[in-house]
Amino acid sequence: MTVRTRIAPSPTGDPHVGTAYVALINYCFAKKNGGKFVLRIEDTDRARSTRESEAAILDSLDWMGLSWDEGPDVGGPHGPYRQSERSEIYREHVKKLLDAGNAFKCFCTPQRLEEMRAAQRASKLPSRYDGLCTSLSAEAIAKNEAQGVPYVVRLKVPAEGVCVVHDMKRGAIEIEWSSVDMQVLMKSDGMPTYHLANVVDDHLMEITHVFRGEEWLSSAPKHLLLYKYFGWEPPQLLHLPLLRNPDKSKLSKRKNPTSILFYKALGYLPDALLNFLGLLCVMPPAGEEMMDLALMTDRFTIEHVSLGGPVFDVAKLDWLNGRYIRERNDLDGFLAKVQAWGLDPVRLRRIAALAQPRIERLSDLGPLLAFFFSGRLDVTAEELRSSKLDDAALRKALQLATWGFDALSSWETGEIEAVLKGVAAAVDVKLRDVTRPFYVAITGSATSVPLYDAIEILGRDIVRERLRHALKVLGGVTSSELKEWQK
RNA sequence: GGCCCCAUCGUCUAGUGGCCUAGGACGCCGCCCUCUCACGGCGGUAACACCGGUUCGACUCCGGUUGGGGCUACCA
Numbered sequence A: 001m002t003v004r005t006r007i008a009p010s011p012t013g014d015p016h017v018g019t020a021y022v023a024l025i026n027y028c029f030a031k032k033n034g035g036k037f038v039l040r041i042e043d044t045d046r047a048r049s050t051r052e053s054e055a056a057i058l059d060s061l062d063w064m065g066l067s068w069d070e071g072p073d074v075g076g077p078h079g080p081y082r083q084s085e086r087s088e089i090y091r092e093h094v095k096k097l098l099d100a101g102n103a104f105k106c107f108c109t110p111q112r113l114e115e116m117r118a119a120q121r122a123s124k125l126p127s128r129y130d131g132l133c134t135s136l137s138a139e140a141i142a143k144n145e146a147q148g149v150p151y152v153v154r155l156k157v158p159a160e161g162v163c164v165v166h167d168m169k170r171g172a173i174e175i176e177w178s179s180v181d182m183q184v185l186m187k188s189d190g191m192p193t194y195h196l197a198n199v200v201d202d203h204l205m206e207i208t209h210v211f212r213g214e215e216w217l218s219s220a221p222k223h224l225l226l227y228k229y230f231g232w233e234p235p236q237l238l239h240l241p242l243l244r245n246p247d248k249s250k251l252s253k254r255k256n257p258t259s260i261l262f263y264k265a266l267g268y269l270p271d272a273l274l275n276f277l278g279l280l281c282v283m284p285p286a287g288e289e290m291m292d293l294a295l296m297t298d299r300f301t302i303e304h305v306s307l308g309g310p311v312f313d314v315a316k317l318d319w320l321n322g323r324y325i326r327e328r329n330d331l332d333g334f335l336a337k338v339q340a341w342g343l344d345p346v347r348l349r350r351i352a353a354l355a356q357p358r359i360e361r362l363s364d365l366g367p368l369l370a371f372f373f374s375g376r377l378d379v380t381a382e383e384l385r386s387s388k389l390d391d392a393a394l395r396k397a398l399q400l401a402t403w404g405f406d407a408l409s410s411w412e413t414g415e416i417e418a419v420l421k422g423v424a425a426a427v428d429v430k431l432r433d434v435t436r437p438f439y440v441a442i443t444g445s446a447t448s449v450p451l452y453d454a455i456e457i458l459g460r461d462i463v464r465e466r467l468r469h470a471l472k473v474l475g476g477v478t479s480s481e482l483k484e485w486q487k
Numbered sequence B: 001g002g003c004c005c006c007a008u009c010g011u012c013u014a015g016u017g018g019c020c021u022a023g024g025a026c027g028c029c030g031c032c033c034u035c036u037c038a039c040g041g042c043g044g045u046a047a048c049a050c051c052g053g054u055u056c057g058a059c060u061c062c063g064g065u066u067g068g069g070g071c072u073a074c075c076a
Helices: A017-032 A051-063 A087-099 A110-122 A140-148 A194-204 A212-231 A260-265 A271-276 A293-299 A315-329 A331-342 A345-358 A364-373 A389-405 A413-427 A431-444 A451-456 A460-473 A480-487
Strands: A003-007 A036-039 A103-106 A154-155 A162-167 A171-176 A185-186 A209-213 A237-240
Touching: A003 A209, A003 A431, A017 A036, A017 A051, A017 A209, A017 A237, A017 A260, A017 A271, A087 A103, A087 A154, A087 A185, A087 A194, A087 A212, A103 A140, A110 A209, A140 A293, A154 A212, A162 A212, A162 A237, A162 A315, A171 A212, A185 A194, A194 A212, A209 A212, A209 A389, A260 A460, A271 A293, A271 A315, A315 A331, A331 A451, A345 A364, A345 A451, A364 A451, A389 A431, A389 A460, A389 A480, A413 A431, A413 A451, A431 A451, A431 A460, A451 A460
Parallel strands: A003 A036, A209 A237
Antiparallel strands: A103 A154, A154 A185, A162 A171
């Protein structure tokens, strides 16, 4: 049997370094065993999935040198590779489950479910669907459907016994069926949930090994149950540890840059970033930690995938990136990389347009534009402070802007301006008064090129990082402030 | 709270019962090189979470404790 692995990102945000890490492991295992590596887009969340995100994820994985044998862009024998285009397949499979009595229609309203969970929480019981709709008569179901009452389809779960999940590294894991929820398999909009789609697709796409994040471990019983209901052989499972922040919590963009785009924007080389991720799952040759993809593939073994959640150590990434810059490039190669990174004609033209009206000598460009070619700016609290806002209001403004920017679906000056206007209103000062500290935080100076353009050109990731830094030098935000401002 | 996973220097890790007075790498410190800095070279700092077993012998096996993490959605 041919080994087939997959990476199945959800296009609901920026391409995450964790996705690249999981992809790398799946890639290495497939290639090492002469198999295929498949890319599938899990866009069953209609509200959050976007084509822009999908494109960014594909571009980023490609940028890092991870190529797939089958996927939405290159096609393949098991397509389509985008779940939103496979609705009919899921519908058929849900029908099979329903007909066999392995799933049931649930007409409970979100309100009832919420009340149910609140009651369960109050009495300290595990949160789990109470099974009300499992006892609905055929007539009641028909009546509801005739009236057009929206419903979901839920998985029937054994009342007792244990499910044994075989993890390739952790061995047998026992989970009580009584702790497994009657998961929604098909949402009221007719789209499947991850749980259903992932099982159906992995089977149909003949995936033999599933290496995925540890966050899926506790839902593995649901997946195994589906394989059983369908009469299919489940793939081998291996749950990978989650990448961590320095404080050991799950790597999150709230605390650290997580987007591959950020690392690209800062001038990390794709080979270095990939090598760095490889150090977390491949044992390098003695005395040498530089590895290209071919070497990592060759050396990959699941025995050397460690289970402890690794901290994403930027200092080590920096060291490795430095080595790639100086050891893997002659001067011409280095120059080409510099040009590709910072002297992209389109970007440069936009920047030049901002600078031209504001300079008297070309040599004014350096100080005026340095912030476009920098990572973190070493801005101090003194520089950020303004007479119009006290520290608390200043922090609130920065935090609200961070949230506002994160929520933007499109990154362009109009939207950016709207966020800042909202922030000004929220802290009750004129726009120009709230804007000043943002100039400092983002451009490093209170006098600079237009802010909205600068923000747009710098990109979401660097802006988030600079706002985070500003917040940090101002003493950070307390959790009570966070709660208060969220309103 | 409940369920589950994990546990070697600050960080990434080697180590699969004796080879371990625990090895490497990053970071940090010192020295050398040197017009500065960086690079490079050399040296140093620093860990088996704890408590019980099993064993002639535990970093390695088992149990408990502690700590960390994940899940607990009509998100993935």
